[in-house]
């Protein structure tokens with residue numbers, strides 16, 4: 262665990278490394294290394310607010326990461342090997358020739374900081390959360406702020422072409438299903454990825470600043486905005502925020518596709534002012550991911566055959582319709598699977614009485630239509646779906662009837678939906694005395 266810290270103060274370097282605030286830093290000299298063990302070895306920043314090193318994750322593997330070190334959660338803000346966690350005994354080394362290399366437990370090199378052939382003289386973990394490799398000519402040759410994973414911090418900027426890729430789930434740090442990207446044309450967008458690839462697929466929020474967006478700034482006061490080359494603010498992503506003196510700040514594209522700005526009180530005294538000692542979100546983008554994320558290919562915010570209602574903190578709340586269960590209860594965004602035998606197309610008219618339709622209000626799968634009929638009655642719509650073996654759901658609204666097919670996609674539910682659903686479910690099980698797994702079709706108004 263022993264490592265050497267040689268403390269110098271280079272006023273000249275300081276101004277270069279941290280252009281906005283002057284802060285002291287400790288030099289991590291060439292030849293030093295850290296090993297992934299259970300003793301929490303790390304290279305801390307001078308204030309102790311951030312640390313660089315190995316952090317153990319859920320499956321017992323380690324990420325080479327940067328985290329908030331003064332809070333109990335040790336929240337990770339950056340990692341080198343998110344898609345390739347390493348085992349106990351792996352190490353990170355700042356070699357004598359200035360390379361920062363991550364070796365796995367077998368000594369195989371799996372990641373290195375790319376300094377484009379230039380030779381750093383030392384590394385430093387700065388108090389703003391940036392880990393830098395620099396030479397004595399004050400050139401910053403590599404820094405973690407330029408290689409963001411899913412999080413940005415005050416003093417960090419995103420230039421054109423950079424992106425944040427959400428992690429897969431709360432505890433799985435590997436690249437997930439959403440991306441926040443400042444395109445090279447200047448448009449800032451939130452998009453789904455074509456998972457397992459990380460290129461963007463369908464976008465659900467845009468700053469509409471093609472031709473003018475230049476960079477995203479998370480400034481020292483904690484405001485996040487997109488600015489033009491001439492420094493005009495184009496889009497304010499997080500306008501009014503608590504001070505960076507009293508709060509830690511981070512903005513993250515979360516696994517659920519929502520970009521959130523969070524704050525965490527630095528002092529317990531702020532509890533009296535109503536701030537819990539945990540990360541509290543202060544802004545969200547988009548405001549309603551259930552409604553805003555609509556894609557022609559792909560299932561929407563909650564996956565196929567599911568529906569999404571907006572929960573606390575603008576979090577999508579994924580549910581399965583009756584007769585369906587989650588494909589993976591640990592990963593509800595994967596969608597739902599059918600739990601009943603499908604209607605037999607050969608004998609549709611007989612099979613029809615095995616099925617019934619349930620009325621649900623304020624729910625829709627707007628992109629799953631395959632049939633549309635006008636000036637019909639509710640009964641007509643009901644029978645048309647019951648007698649059609651392709652029909653999974655029928656929607657009746659103001660004399661119009663839509664037939665929907667499997668897999669249902671982009672399911673969403675409006676206010677009041679959840680309560681009605683629960684009530685109906687109960688009644689329905691009693692009424693049908695256990696035949697619920699055949700009652701696949703339902704009817705929406």
Ligand SMILES: *[C@@H]1O[C@H](CO)[C@@H](O)[C@H](O)[C@H]1NC(C)=O
Nearest residue numbers: 299300301302332333334335
């Ligand atoms: C490492 O950190 C964890 C979590 O903060 C703590 O529970 C554990 O005691 C620490 N281990 C050592 C050896 O300091």
Ligand SMILES: *[C@@H]1O[C@H](CO)[C@@H](O)[C@H](O)[C@H]1NC(C)=O
Nearest residue numbers: 319320429430433434435436
């Ligand atoms: C994290 O998610 C990815 C993508 O689904 C998966 O391949 C990987 O095994 C998961 N990792 C863990 C530790 O569960």
Ligand SMILES: *[C@@H]1O[C@H](CO)[C@@H](O)[C@H](O)[C@H]1NC(C)=O
Nearest residue numbers: 472473474489490491492493
């Ligand atoms: C700055 O740039 C933006 C976008 O390109 C433009 O709309 C605005 O007029 C410019 N402002 C000034 C003061 O030049």
Ligand SMILES: *[C@@H]1O[C@H](CO)[C@@H](O)[C@H](O)[C@H]1NC(C)=O
Nearest residue numbers: 480481482483484485486494
């Ligand atoms: C951060 O941005 C806001 C909005 O433009 C501005 O009012 C504030 O002065 C800025 N803070 C710093 C430290 O630049």
Ligand SMILES: *[C@@H]1O[C@H](CO)[C@@H](O)[C@H](O)[C@H]1NC(C)=O
Nearest residue numbers: 600601694695696697698699
């Ligand atoms: C479906 O219904 C049958 C008969 O009531 C029952 O045995 C079976 O467990 C049910 N399956 C599910 C998935 O609910």
